[in-house]
Amino acid sequence: MDLYLTALLQGLCLSVMALGIYLTLKIFNIPDITTDGSYTLGGSIGAVMLMSNMPIVASLLVVLISGAIAGACTGLIHTKLKIDPLLSGILVMTGLYSINLTIMGRSNIPLIDVGTVFNRVDFLSDVNLNTLVVLIVLVVAFIAAITYLLKSDYGIAMRATGNSENMVKAHGVNTDLIKIMGLAFANALTACSGFLMVQFQGFSDINMGIGIVIIGLGSVIIAGTIISWFGVQAIGKCLALVCLGAVVFQLALAFTLSIGIDPTLMKLTTALFVLAIVSLPHFRLKWRSNG
Incomplete structure (x- = not known):
């Protein structure tokens, strides 16, 4: 398969996770590290269920529920025990490593001759184009669902909680519950992303989630830069740009491989790429002030 086509497909798989990162980071202003664990959780549960010949829809529902439970645990630790959200996510992520290893029973599960969503749903005869x-x-379905949620009364309460929690509390809204539900929803998306990725790559690995939050943050930052440049306001367009950011991120990594960068340096390349993205708004503002 062509390197850039593979990157495109991986970017689409990871874009669902990027949507979850967008909810926690941009809506609630919470850097949620649970992502590393819930991503692997979705992949491990999905792999085990697919190996057991469970229906795709049933597997997806279990994956979504499991990811939601992981996110809710982080929310409960943060809101009820008053622990910093970053530390709360780290605690849950650490615990999930053991849970994921227990679920899988081993460190790696290959999906050989196993039916996946990509070979059970036939739109086109070409395998790669059908996967696309x-x-x-x-991805479009997820964007539509999240857009509908954020435009609803509950979604408005979620956005208001992120912008001014004290004001929302003054109106009698249970902001703790909103945070818990928001983190649950975000990690359900992350688990779904892991579920899609194991089906695409053909295996589940206990270490597949290590550093995955960096890719999600990079995708959101790319989207945020574009949103800022063009003044995008519509929720649906912002979410679409987040998905585009995930694709661009993967294509950029594919480009580094194509020019001969050692694959063992991919984590370093990813870190430097995210650093460059984070620095863009700063240099743009500096350029404007000097101009």
């Missing part, structure tokens, strides 16, 4: 279409349909 399936992922686009799923």
Whole structure:
């Protein structure tokens, strides 16, 4: 398969996780490290269920629920025990490593001759193009669902909680519950992303989630830069740009491989790429002030 096509498909798989990062980071202003654990959780549970010949829809529902429970645990630790959200996420992520290893029973599960969403749903005869279409349909569905949620009364309360929690509390809204539900929803998306990725790559690995939050943050930052440049306001467009950010991120990594960068340096390359993205708004503001 072409390197850039693979990067495109991986970017679409990871874009679902990027949507979850966007909710926690941009809506609630919470850097949620649970992502590393819930991503692997979705992949491990999905792999085990697929190996057991469980229906795709049933597997997806279990994955979503498991990811939501992981996110809710982080929310409960943060809101009820008054522990810093970053530390709360680290605690849950650490615990999930053992849980994921217990679920898998070993460090790696290959999906050989196992039915996946990409070979059970046939839009086109070409395998790669069919995978692309399936992922686009799923991503569009998630964008539509999240857009509807954020435009609803509950979604407005979520956005208000992130902007001014004290004001929302003054109106009698249970902000703790909103945070817990928001983290649950975000990690359900992250688990779904892990579920899609194991089906695409053909295996689940206990270490597949290590550093995955960096990719999500990079995707959101790319989207945030574009949103800032063009003054995008519509929720749906912002979410679409987040997904685009995930694709651009993967394409950039594919480019580094194509020019001969040693694959063992990929983590370093990823860190430097995120650093460059984070620095862009700073240099742009500096350029404007000097101009």
